[in-house]
Amino acid sequence: MADSRVRGCSQDRVIYPRTSRTDLDKGIPIIVRAEGVRIFDQDGKAYLDLVSGWTRPVHVGYGRHEIAQAVTDQILAMPYYTPMQFGNPRAVELAAVLAGLAPRPIGHFLFVSSGSEAVESALKLAKHYHHYRGERARFKVITRRGAFHGVTGGALRVLGTVLPIRQMMEPLAPGTIFAESPYCYRCPLHLTYPACDLACARDVERLIQFEDPSQVMAFVGEPIQQAFGVCAPPREYWPIIREICDRHGILLIVDEVISGFGRTGRWFASEHFEIRPDLMTMAKGISSGYVPMGAVGASDAVVQPVEHFANLQTYMNHPVACAASLANIEILQRERLIERSSDMGGYFLDRLRSLERHAIVGEARGAGLWAALELTTNKATHAPFPPASLGRIVDRARERGLIIKAMNMALEFAPPLVIGRTDIDEAVRILDGCLSEEGQALGL
Ligand SMILES: Cc1ncc(COP(=O)(O)O)c(C=O)c1O
Incomplete structure (x- = not known):
């Protein structure tokens, strides 16, 4: 052994x-x-x-030969070519498969190499969207205390964890707004559901007003939060957040890095709450970890105004990672x-x-x-x-x-x-x- x-x-x-x-x-x-x-x-x-x-x-699970085979086949056929101005069949195919599985209105996809990069790219897409629509003042991001969204620059900015990761890397880019998490077992606002009337969600409105709604770019959150240990919010939580975001033109980024691909008993945890995200991040279960992989999904409305996404990484839309993910999704479906x-x-x-x-x-x-x-x-x-x-x-x-x-x-x-x-x-x-x-x- x-x-x-x-x-x-x-x-x-x-x-x-x-x-x-x-x-x-x-x-x-x-x-x-x-x-x-x-x-x-x-x-x-x-x-x-x-x-x-x-x-x-x-x-x-471990030991899946067909993912290994898909990776081998793709490496031999075409291991790599730039994602800029050239396409590859596996990325096109994977985007089509995901369009059929993702919550509405998510329908366009960018493939990256990790969950952190997915969050990073989602924030950058959000910035591009506002930029091209002429709302260039929008840069602030709402996240929740306790949240983990990864460790690259942008992802770190929205890290709400008590772990000393954020503190070690400070100073970070300004513009992060921290809301409370819906952690009902030990409510940070010392309230009790349902008498609380979802104060943690409603308070987001007050935070936005304080920061100036015209400067707020996005809200990022997991449908079911890993922080505090698998915390699903009360069912009223997400509709309140969605309504506040809509009213102020703020994009809703749903982080499905852990919760996607069946982890919560649905393809995506957004389905439990009927969330309609503007942007959605994925990683982990997309390739079952057999190769590094992450993805951002975006709605038509977000993608359309973006004339040019100025954010190239060498390994975006990587054909081998896409091939592994396709084989992985096939197993999830077949079994x-x-x-x-x-x-x-x-x-x-x-x-x-x-x-x-x-x-x-x-x-x-x-x-x-x-x-x-x-x-x-x-x-x-x-x-x-x-x-x-x-x-x-x-x-x-x-x-x-x-x-x-x-x-x-x-x-x-x-x-x-x-x-x-x-x-x-x-x-x-x-x-x-x-x-x-x-x-x-x-x-x-
Ligand atoms: C919800 C969430 N978002 C983003 C990330 C970052 O993913 P990665 O570690 O692949 O960069 C994680 C990692 O655990 C996560 O749990």
Whole structure:
């Protein structure tokens, strides 16, 4: 199982993002093989991957020969030609497929290499749109506290996370407006739904007035937010945001980087709320992570005024990435993995709800095969859960061969959409044990 080529090579020569010196000194696992819903490290230890590659892209599971074949075929036929003033058949084909799947009125696509670049390009398209319509003063972007939209310059600008990523890179370009997130379990406005009357959404109007509506370019947000652990807003949230954006000529950018391609039991999470985005970002599940890939979708109304999109990157509309994505989408369709995400997600959520009997589990929630357990030290008051305890649960699970992740004060799960009941049962059994032990350690 070991990969003999890395024997004797120092791990230290690779720069690892978000990996501490302490972790590196202890030694991080090298993953050498993956199959179905499992990964294997260099010592042959198997892990049940409940987060689809940790960053959650691997929707179709590991070991798909037909994606490898599609990539090989395309490399041999034509590996690369510029996206500027030349086309390629795979990009044309993928755009046509996506036009049939994306929420209305999204119908035009640009392919990039990551979610960050998708957000970056969406912001730039929004700027171009306003520029060509003569509204050149519009540059401000509304984002939400807690949001993660990537780490390139523009994406960083709309990063609302508490992680020290933004602070490290400041000063950033000016013009970011932070709204509160619809995180109902611990409402940042200390209100309770439905008595709150969606104050977090309605407050966006006040923010826009303060900033001057004629300077605001776009609102960016995920339909269901990863921050705080898979937070779906109340159903009134998105119609309020859409109406405010429309009234002020502000473009609505919906970030489907995680939630797209079946993660929430629909092709796109926008469908749950009938959102009509002006721009939409995608990545991760578009290629199941087999090759780097991201995309921006735009409506006719956004694309039409743009005479010339002055934003070339060498690897835009890359034929190999498009070929991999087409093969991936074919698998999602043929194996009905979107429906499976919905059905198996229902089963998974039921099993997670059974863990609400633990004193430290405040709430189980989810959509499709994207779920979270919100943790607390006091179910009545929703008191915060200590990060060290959360870390211990994740570490214990990993020791027992289960990969999960911490998200704010929650545990997050996003397994490959091919996961079955037996593996879900095994995961819940391990989780049960880890939660009991941490509950006891906390005296709860
Ligand atoms: C919602 C969202 N948008 C954008 C990104 C950035 O994607 P990438 O890491 O591919 O650059 C992420 C990454 O997790 C994300 O979750």
